[in-house]
């Protein structure tokens with residue numbers, strides 16, 4: 508009779524980069540700001556195992572958010588025909604993307620869509636309006652929308668993205684009950700002129716400062732993959748820390764046909780995960796959202812994005828289709844997370860029909876074959 512092999516008691520080598528990652532987490536939990544050299548190593552040092560980083564980032568995420576996942580649903584409340592030239596945007600005047608433009612939705616439609624978002628487990632409802640920025644009259648209209656949504660769904664957090672704002676307009680929205688204002692910085696100061704010429708980086712920073720002065724929380728993020736260097740992403744991560752952004756949507760450029768900027772650069776699943784870890788370590792208590800492009804760019808690592816990130820979008824992005832709801836709910840539930848808010852992810856998932864070959868094929872499209880533009884039915888599910 509042969510002797511069974513004895514258990515291997517040789518200690519495993521330490522996870523490559525484990526000590527570095529553990530120190531990042533300890534510093535973040537102790538309130539020690541992330542330094543630029545360490546920040547750059549997160550993105551560039553391939554000796555540091557990306558899973559060691561994600562695990563360490565999870566200890567920070569867990570400290571602030573436990574196993575909760577904040578689901579955000581976007582309402583594209585006014586689509587296209589924007590006079591600005593942001594080269595990544597399907598709504599820009601310079602884009603030939605095949606989107607379906609429409610003027611601002613009325614309050615009834617917005618309210619009906621807010622109800623749908625609440626029922627789908629949204630923690631936050633984000634109304635997005637294309638354009639450079641609202642007039643005073645339009646700001647009053649938006650304030651009315653905010654008031655109506657807050658009155659009907661008090662537990663639903665409300666965010667508005669409406670372009671450039673000054674102190675007065677931010678104050679009007681704050682008084683209406685707005686929780687958070689979104690205005691992404693998108694890239695580094697040095698690169699801003701390469702992606703947009705109709706407004707400046709400082710215009711964007713000033714909008715965030717106006718929001719802060721009005722007492723609004725700020726949501727400001729980025730689009731990785733626009734040709735920026737790792738150092739530029741570091742600069743942005745540290746700038747958002749300085750600005751104390753409460754929420755950071757981390758978008759990954761999607762290759763929309765017809766956009767000026769239609770080709771993502773340098774994004775692998777592991778690099779995207781590093782980017783999410785960078786923003787978590789630089790902004791330990793911020794909502795870090797794995798935003799546009801999670802399906803397309805994270806691919807097999809998509810569930811792992813919930814280690815550094817505590818939030819995601821459901822039902823796609825402004826004009827880009829995302830994963831089907833059931834698939835996203837299942838991803839959250841399978842990883843042992845649950846939703847923040849009034850709903851349970853298992854119940855929401857089980858209330859939907861099981862995956863079909865068609866839905867599985869649609870999910871595969873999102874990860875391999877490109878991006879799909881939303882149809883009018885998807886953009887305006889409550890159209891009167």
Ligand code: SF4
Pocket residue numbers: 589590591592593596597598599600636637638639670
């Ligand atoms: S990002 Fe906003 S301001 Fe820029 S083109 Fe798109 S809708 Fe217009």
